[in-house]
Amino acid sequence: xxxxxxxxxxxxxxxxxxxxxxxxxxxxxxxxxxxxxxxxxxxxxxxxxxxxxxxxxxxxxxxxxxxxxxxxxxxxxxxxxxxxxxxxxxxxxxxxxxxxxxxxxxxxxxxxxxxxxxxxxxxxxxxxxxxxxxxxxxxxxxxxxxxxxxxxxxxxxxxxxxxxxxxxxxxxxxxxxxxxxxxxxxxxxxxxxxxxxxxxxxxxxxxxxxxxxxxxxxxxxxxxxxxxxxxxxxxxxxxxxxxxxxxxxxxxxxxxxxxxxxxxxxxxx
Numbered sequence: 001x002x003x004x005x006x007x008x009x010x011x012x013x014x015x016x017x018x019x020x021x022x023x024x025x026x027x028x029x030x031x032x033x034x035x036x037x038x039x040x041x042x043x044x045x046x047x048x049x050x051x052x053x054x055x056x057x058x059x060x061x062x063x064x065x066x067x068x069x070x071x072x073x074x075x076x077x078x079x080x081x082x083x084x085x086x087x088x089x090x091x092x093x094x095x096x097x098x099x100x101x102x103x104x105x106x107x108x109x110x111x112x113x114x115x116x117x118x119x120x121x122x123x124x125x126x127x128x129x130x131x132x133x134x135x136x137x138x139x140x141x142x143x144x145x146x147x148x149x150x151x152x153x154x155x156x157x158x159x160x161x162x163x164x165x166x167x168x169x170x171x172x173x174x175x176x177x178x179x180x181x182x183x184x185x186x187x188x189x190x191x192x193x194x195x196x197x198x199x200x201x202x203x204x205x206x207x208x209x210x211x212x213x214x215x216x217x218x219x220x221x222x223x224x225x226x227x228x229x230x231x232x233x234x235x236x237x238x239x240x241x242x243x244x245x246x247x248x249x250x251x252x253x254x255x256x257x258x259x260x261x262x263x264x265x266x267x268x269x
Contacts, residue, residue: 158171
């Protein structure tokens with residue numbers, strides 16, 4: 001039997017000119033219905049999408065280059081903690097002004113393979129209260145115990161020299177240099193201990209003395225040369241007469257910084 005109802009009206013094809021601006025609501029667009037081929041090149045602008053509307057998953061790896069980032073737009077909250085790899089930082093790009101005070105500790109520094117240079121009077125400080133200082137002041141090298149306790153020099157964990165507020169203690173034997181000086185004038189800035197074999201008469205003299213400095217002189221006066229004393233050498237006339245006679249003697253001295261006080265042994269066989 002033939003269909004006798006109303007005739008079917010064919011729908012007209014919609015063109016873009018027949019769609020009013022913003023007439024198609026989001027709910028009218030099927031999920032994933034808008035593909036890249038439907039979007040004209042450069043058709044998307046900042047006004048096209050809402051703030052933060054593009055998720056991370058929608059951005060291809062390496063799709064954002066330096067040219068796409070405005071100067072000074074990256075802030076600390078823009079990237080995650082430790083999200084910038086070392087390979088992404090140019091050599092020399094991190095300067096001291098970029099590092100917050102106190103943020104670098106031993107865990108941030110690898111093994112040093114080159115020298116560390118300190119300017120004059122710049123100190124290497126050790127201890128919570130900067131107890132130990134090591135530096136050069138332009139004239140002298142200094143190791144200063146500025147905190148609690150004493151300054152100890154150790155070998156294999158055993159203290160060999162300990163400096164206290166009252167002096168220094170040496171554990172074990174202490175060796176002094178024996179300096180040859182045959183003219184009888186002994187420079188105490190060069191040595192404490194001397195060996196003297198005079199070739200003629202001389203005046204017993206000590207120079208560059210430091211208060212408390214002590215030492216010995218081996219005097220080999222085989223020629224029996226006459227020995228006198230400088231004004232700053234305090235020695236008895238009996239001692240001078242003794243060491244003027246031919247023989248070998250030991251002279252011991254101690255200085256108060258101005259004078260040297262000398263005593264002698266008898267002639268040694």
